[in-house]
Structure formats: C-alpha cells, structure tokens
Amino acid sequence: MAVQQTTVNPDLAVERQNATFNAEELTYFLYNGPEWTKRKRYLQNLAIQGVAKLKLKQYATLSREEQYESGLQKGAYAITMVKKLGLKSPAERMLFTEAVNPHEATGFNLHNSMFTDTINRLASDEQKEKWLPLVQSFRMVGTYAQTELGHGTFLRGLETTATYDPQTKEFILNSPTISSIKYWPGGLGKTANCCVVMAQLISNGQNHGMQSFMVQIRDYDTHEPLPGVTVGDIGNKFGYAGIDNGFLRLNNVRIPRENMLMRYAKASVLENGTFVHPKSDRLVYGTMTMVRSAIVHDAGRGLAKAATIAVRYSAVRKQSEIQPGAGEVKVLDFQTQQQKVLPQVAAAYALMFTGRNVLAFYMQVTSQIEKGALEELPQLHALSAGLKAVSSWDATNGIEACRLACGGHGYSQASGIPKIYVDVCPSCTYEGENTVMTLQTARYLIKCYNQLRQGEQLPSLIRFLQSPLEGRSSLDNQLELQELLAAFEHRARRMVHEVGQKLQTAAEEGKKSHEAWNSNSVELSAAAVAFAQAYIVKVFTDTVSRMEGKVKAVMTSLCQLYALDGIIRYLGDFMKDGYISSEQAVLLQSQLLTLLAELRPNAVALVDAFDFPDAVLDSALGRWDGNVYEALYDYSLRSKLNEKQVLDAYHKYQRPFMESQWKNCPQAAVTSRL
Numbered sequence: 001m002a003v004q005q006t007t008v009n010p011d012l013a014v015e016r017q018n019a020t021f022n023a024e025e026l027t028y029f030l031y032n033g034p035e036w037t038k039r040k041r042y043l044q045n046l047a048i049q050g051v052a053k054l055k056l057k058q059y060a061t062l063s064r065e066e067q068y069e070s071g072l073q074k075g076a077y078a079i080t081m082v083k084k085l086g087l088k089s090p091a092e093r094m095l096f097t098e099a100v101n102p103h104e105a106t107g108f109n110l111h112n113s114m115f116t117d118t119i120n121r122l123a124s125d126e127q128k129e130k131w132l133p134l135v136q137s138f139r140m141v142g143t144y145a146q147t148e149l150g151h152g153t154f155l156r157g158l159e160t161t162a163t164y165d166p167q168t169k170e171f172i173l174n175s176p177t178i179s180s181i182k183y184w185p186g187g188l189g190k191t192a193n194c195c196v197v198m199a200q201l202i203s204n205g206q207n208h209g210m211q212s213f214m215v216q217i218r219d220y221d222t223h224e225p226l227p228g229v230t231v232g233d234i235g236n237k238f239g240y241a242g243i244d245n246g247f248l249r250l251n252n253v254r255i256p257r258e259n260m261l262m263r264y265a266k267a268s269v270l271e272n273g274t275f276v277h278p279k280s281d282r283l284v285y286g287t288m289t290m291v292r293s294a295i296v297h298d299a300g301r302g303l304a305k306a307a308t309i310a311v312r313y314s315a316v317r318k319q320s321e322i323q324p325g326a327g328e329v330k331v332l333d334f335q336t337q338q339q340k341v342l343p344q345v346a347a348a349y350a351l352m353f354t355g356r357n358v359l360a361f362y363m364q365v366t367s368q369i370e371k372g373a374l375e376e377l378p379q380l381h382a383l384s385a386g387l388k389a390v391s392s393w394d395a396t397n398g399i400e401a402c403r404l405a406c407g408g409h410g411y412s413q414a415s416g417i418p419k420i421y422v423d424v425c426p427s428c429t430y431e432g433e434n435t436v437m438t439l440q441t442a443r444y445l446i447k448c449y450n451q452l453r454q455g456e457q458l459p460s461l462i463r464f465l466q467s468p469l470e471g472r473s474s475l476d477n478q479l480e481l482q483e484l485l486a487a488f489e490h491r492a493r494r495m496v497h498e499v500g501q502k503l504q505t506a507a508e509e510g511k512k513s514h515e516a517w518n519s520n521s522v523e524l525s526a527a528a529v530a531f532a533q534a535y536i537v538k539v540f541t542d543t544v545s546r547m548e549g550k551v552k553a554v555m556t557s558l559c560q561l562y563a564l565d566g567i568i569r570y571l572g573d574f575m576k577d578g579y580i581s582s583e584q585a586v587l588l589q590s591q592l593l594t595l596l597a598e599l600r601p602n603a604v605a606l607v608d609a610f611d612f613p614d615a616v617l618d619s620a621l622g623r624w625d626g627n628v629y630e631a632l633y634d635y636s637l638r639s640k641l642n643e644k645q646v647l648d649a650y651h652k653y654q655r656p657f658m659e660s661q662w663k664n665c666p667q668a669a670v671t672s673r674l
C-alpha cells in the first residue's frame with residue numbers, strides 16, 4: 001500500500017525560509033529568464049504527466065530486458081511528443097526528454113545524437129536529401145560504429161576495411177580479424193537497422209585512413225540482419241541497462257560508392273578510385289568534438305541532481321548531537337558534511353556554466369568551418385577534450401561523494417544516486433578516454449609553449465601563458481575572484497612551462513621526442529587538467545560578474561568556494577614555486593571553512609534553484625517535500641521480493657539446505673516455533 005504524504009517536512013521548510021536569497025531568481029538566471037523557466041516547467045510537467053499515463057513500473061525494479069523495453073517505450077514516447085510539440089531547440093528537447101527518461105539511456109540515444117549529427121556534418125547535400133527524411137521518419141534507425149574490440153582510443157589502428165571496387169563502383173566492408181569487430185556502439189545490438197561505420201578506406205591498393213560509410217545492417221521490414229552481417233548485444237554492463245550496446249562483424253558487405261559520407265566532397269573517392277584529400281583529415285572526427293563539448297554541461301547537470309539529493313537529505317536527516325544533551329541535529333550542521341556536499345553544489349554550477357560556454361564556442365567554430373575557415377579547430381579540440389575529461393572526472397567523483405554523504409540509504413537504488421552515477425561515469429571513457437583527452441590538450445599547450453619561445457603571439461584562449469612566471473599571489477581573506485583566477489592561471493602557466501622545458505631539455509640532449517613525451521606524460525596530463533580548471537574558474541567568475549543583488553552575493557561565495565576547494569585539493573601545485581606562501585595556505589584553509597559556514601543556510605535554496613522536478617530526480621531522499629522515510633518505506637514495500645511472503649527459492653534451496661543441516665540435530669525436531 002502506498003504511503004501518502006502531502007505536507008512538506010518542517011525541517012526542509014525552515015531551510016527555505018532561512019535562505020538569504022530568492023532561489024527563484026537564480027532559477028531564472030539558469031534558465032534564461034522567467035519566460036523560459038515557465039516554458040521549461042510546462043514542458044517538463046507535460047512529459048511527467050504523459051509518462052505517468054504509460055503506467056510503467058519504477059525503473060529500479062526492472063530487469064535488464066525490461067529496462068531495455070521501457071527505454072524503447074519511453075524513447076518512442078519522447079520522440080513522438082517532441083515532434084508533435086514542434087520542439088526545435090536542443091534545450092527544449094533535452095528538458096522534455098530528461099523528464100521522460102531521466103538517466104535512463106535508450107536504444108534510440110545514438111540515433112538522435114551521433115548518427116543524425118554525423119549525417120548532418122559529413123554527408124553531402126544529395127546524401128542528406130536521400131537519408132535525412134528516412135532518418136527523421138525512423139525508417140532508418142542508426143548508430144555510430146567506430147570502436148572495435150581491439151581499439152577504441154587509437155583510431156589510426158582501426159581494422160575494419162572499406163575497399164573500393166571500381167568495377168562495380170562499390171565499397172566492400174570487412175571485419176578481417178576478431179579484434180576488428182565493432183564493439184560498444186549504443187543501439188547497435190538490437191535497435192539499429194543502419195549505422196555509420198568508421199573504416200579504413202582502401203582504394204587502388206592504398207590505405208587513405210579512417211572514413212565514414214553508411215551501412216544498412218538489418219532489413220527495414222523484417223529487422224533481420226542482412227547477409228554478411230553478424231550483429232548482437234554485448235551483454236550486461238556496469239550500468240546503461242536500457243541501451244543495447246552492440247557488436248558487429250561485417251563479411252564482404254557491399255555498399256554503393258555513394259554511401260561514403262561525402263560532405264567534404266573533395267574527400268570522396270572518384271569513380272575510378274582516386275582519393276582526393278579533404279582540407280583537414282580531422283574533419284571526420286567532428287562528431288566526437290560535438291559530443292565532448294556537450295558532455296561538460298551534462299556532467300554538471302548530473303552532479304547537480306546528486307547534489308540536490310544529498311543536500312535536501314542532509315537537511316532532514318538527523319543523527320547524533322553536537323551539543324551534548326541538546327538533541328540530535330541535521331547532519332548538514334556538521335562541518336564535515338558541509339565539506340562533502342557544498343563543494344559539489346559549487347562544482348555543479350561551475351560545470352553547467354562552463355558547458356554552456358564551450359557549446360557556444362563549438363557553435364561559433366562550426367559555423368566558421370562551414371565557411372571553410374579551420375583556424376580555430378585546434379583550440380576547440382584542445383578545449384573540448386580537456387574540459388570533457390575534467391568535467392566527467394569531477395562529476396563522477398562528486399556524485400559518489402554525494403552518495404556516500406547519504407550514509408546507508410545512499411546505497412539503495414531508492415536514493416536515485418546509483419542510477420545517476422552509472423549514467424554519468426562512462427563519460428570518463430566514452431568519446432575519448434579521459435587521460436588520452438588530457439594528453440591531446442597537452443599536445444596543444446606544448447605547441448603554444450613552443451610558439452611562445454619563438455616569440456609568436458598566442459590565441460586569446462591561451463594568452464595567459466604569456467604572462468611572467470615570477471610573482472606571488474596577493475590572495476588574502478577578501479578572496480577577490482580575480483585573485484583566485486590569477487592563482488589558477490599562474491599554476492597552469494607554471495606547469496606548462498615546467499613540462500615544456502623538460503621536453504625542450506630532452507630534445508637538446510638528443511632524446512627521441514616520443515620517448516620524452518611518454519616519460520613526461522603524467523606531468524603533461526596534470527598541466528592539461530590545470531589549464532581546464534583555470535578555464536572553468538574563469539567562466540564561473542565571468543558568469544558571477546553578470547549577476548545582481550543577493551543572488552550575486554551568494555554566487556560569489558559559491559564561486560570562491562569552488563576555487564578554494566580546488567586550491568586546497570591541489571595545494572602542492574600552487575605552493576611549489578612559492579606563488580602561494582605557507583601563511584596564505586593556512587589562511588585559505590580557514591577561509592574555506594568560513595565559506596562553508598556562510599553558505600550553509602543557503603544550501604537548500606542553492607539546490608532548489610536547479611529546479612529539478614521530483615520525477616527527474618527519481619529519489620526517495622531528494623524529494624521536494626523531504627518526506628524521505630515514508631518514501632523509502634513505500635519503495636521497499638514495492639520490492640518484487642515482497643510480492644509473496646514465502647518465495648519459491650525458499651522451497652527450492654533454503655529449506656532443503658536447512659533440513660540437511662538440522663537432520664542430525666535432535667533439538668531441531670522439537671517444535672516449529674521458538
């Protein structure tokens with residue numbers, strides 16, 4: 001029987017009353033004003049009511065197969081409604097879809113994202129004209145098949161081949177080895193009937209590197225695999241149960257010449273098999289850059305949900321006394337608890353702001369690329385790769401910190417946090433494994449360092465590298481945002497210069513550059529992280545400068561907390577060259593604690609401002625009304641194990657085992673009750 005509660009837990013209500021700012025105003029800032037906020041709420045309510053009508057069981061109680069089915073059902077519903085409502089903007093589509101299947105990946109995910117985006121980006125106008133109507137009407141359901149069993153990171157090592165046959169004007173696709181089997185693409189196993197396959201293009205006996213090809217893998221009507229195609233689901237994973245990540249083996253599968261994606265037409269294979277190089281070999285990597293840019297905001301939003309759950313729960317969970325005899329306190333009143341959850345709130349805001357910023361940069365560079373100007377592509381690649389790594393690492397660690405902050409109940413699926421965690425943490429791996437991504441960023445930073453040595457001007461993104469290395473931080477207890485930013489930029493500058501110098505020395509000593517690179521790669525990766533963190537602090541400080549009134553005051557403290565938390569975590573980096581002195585370090589540590597106390601009364605309002613509906617959080621602990629115990633008990637009553645009092649497993653295994661144990665025990669036969 002469901003336990004009903006309508007009133008708000010007074011412990012949570014009082015938190016909202018005590019806030020020093022109006023959470024609604026911050027919500028307006030996050031969602032571009034009152035009108036957009038209204039629209040967001042309208043769309044999310046519509047989605048939630050629509051899903052309720054589907055009468056689905058709670059996600060956490062479903063088996064893998066049921067989660068896959070529920071994913072398709074909800075995915076289909078979301079797509080139908082998005083079309084019906086005519087939602088064109090990515091933000092509207094994201095908000096609607098998030099409310100339908102929050103952190104529940106579906107078989108359609110890759111169709112809607114990487115598959116469609118790759119066609120838009122890499123297909124010629126004629127190809128788009130042919131495919132997009134089929135894609136949009138779901139006659140074609142696709143995915144992005146790049147990774148193989150043997151290689152995900154090293155794309156030049158991919159083994160799938162597309163060999164051009166000038167006689168028939170076809171490509172012949174093959175997976176020549178076990179390690180060349182495509183492995184991991186989302187929706188490939190059971191849902192997709194087509195995919196963009198990344199394969200080595202071989203023409204006139206020459207390998208021209210990775211290109212993309214449209215390959216039909218299943219019959220449009222029967223959905224059976226086509227001849228030469230072996231395809232299936234890869235099996236259960238750490239999470240992502242709703243999505244059929246798949247394998248694909250191709251054996252002499254022929255596709256017409258026109259199925260090579262030919263947007264950058266000069267990259268196409270002429271009928272006689274001559275290959276004409278595109279303006280940049282890296283244009284074929286464009287979809288990955290787009291998703292890496294999008295991951296930053298998604299990581300922040302995932303962390304924001306976990307932080308909402310942990311903060312609200314910490315404000316209603318009472319445990320132990322601070323003052324002996326004075327009664328139990330909210331766990332949020334413990335300084336240690338504040339130190340666990342408040343930096344996560346700060347990081348969530350920081351990543352969401354940065355995510356918007358990098359997406360805007362992505363759009364700007366993409367429109368330049370469309371006009372043939374590729375100058376800013378290296379900056380975009382370096383920035384998106386580094387931010388993707390730092391944001392997904394921070395969100396993953398932060399979500400886990402939030403789960404631990406919820407004590408035992410955090411371990412229950414009812415908390416909602418495990419579902420968020422398993423959805424966010426693979427972003428450390430997919431779209432470029434994080435360490436590999438930081439090393440890509442480092443490659444760019446070192447290039448800039450070398451340009452600087454040649455006396456060249458650097459692009460604005462990286463201009464802070466030009467400032468002098470000497471100097472000391474002026475940080476004091478005012479925690480000026482510009483001083484905090486200066487500290488992050490100084491640290492990044494020092495780290496890039498230091499490792500750049502090491503590479504330079506190695507070169508002068510005649511060491512091979514690739515060996516020097518590998519033996520300095522821990523430092524190179526750390527320098528890239530420092531660069532990305534400085535960028536995030538910059539975006540956060542710039543964003544706060546555009547705020548007003550009480551919201552600005554609170555967000556300034558939150559920004560200070562974000563920066564201070566980073567400085568304290570990486571204190572060695574900041575002190576190494578004496579930029580921050582021991583006295584300043586002591587001061588900053590105590591300022592961090594002061595900030596925690598200062599922000600404590602606003603903790604609930606800060607997470608309320610994210611404006612997540614209960615259905616999106618899907619959490620007994622993070623619910624708006626704070627009635628967590630009723631919700632937890634209700635969740636338990638609905639456990640499948642509770643559908644019967646005595647389970648078949650009792651008769652099949654437990655009872656026979658018990659009997660086998662007690663048969664030699666004389667006392668055991670005495671009674672059936674104690």
Ligand SMILES: CCC/C=C/C(=O)SCCNC(=O)CCNC(=O)[C@H](O)C(C)(C)COP(=O)([O-])OP(=O)([O-])OC[C@H]1O[C@@H](n2cnc3c(N)ncnc32)[C@H](O)[C@@H]1OP(=O)([O-])[O-]
Nearest residue numbers: 146152153154155156282285288289377381430431432436
């Ligand atoms: C819902 C989840 C769905 C998930 C889906 C997936 O996971 S899908 C699967 C996701 N899979 C992955 O994410 C796979 C990850 N792996 C990769 O992306 C690549 O193999 C690599 C980048 C690691 C190396 O690539 P490489 O061996 O070709 O490169 P290199 O190191 O020899 O550098 C050569 C030059 O290229 C430049 N450059 C490189 N990338 C880009 C770019 N995107 N843009 C622009 N430029 C780029 C680089 O800066 C360098 O420039 P420089 O200095 O010469 O001027």
Ligand SMILES: Cc1cc2nc3c(=O)[nH]c(=O)nc-3n(C[C@H](O)[C@H](O)[C@H](O)COP(=O)(O)OP(=O)(O)OC[C@H]3O[C@@H](n4cnc5c(N)ncnc54)[C@H](O)[C@@H]3O)c2cc1C
Nearest residue numbers: 145146147151152153184185186426429430431432433435
């Ligand atoms: C949930 C999920 C969904 C996915 N969806 C898709 C999809 O839709 N389509 C698709 O094509 N793929 C997909 N992938 C695959 C994903 O893109 C790859 O797993 C990812 O790119 C990492 O490659 P890898 O698995 O080969 O890791 P590896 O490269 O084997 O990484 C193993 C270790 O080696 C290290 N390493 C590797 N190379 C270097 C280097 N050069 N320098 C230093 N260290 C290195 C890494 O840091 C890591 O510690 C998905 C993966 C997951 C988990």
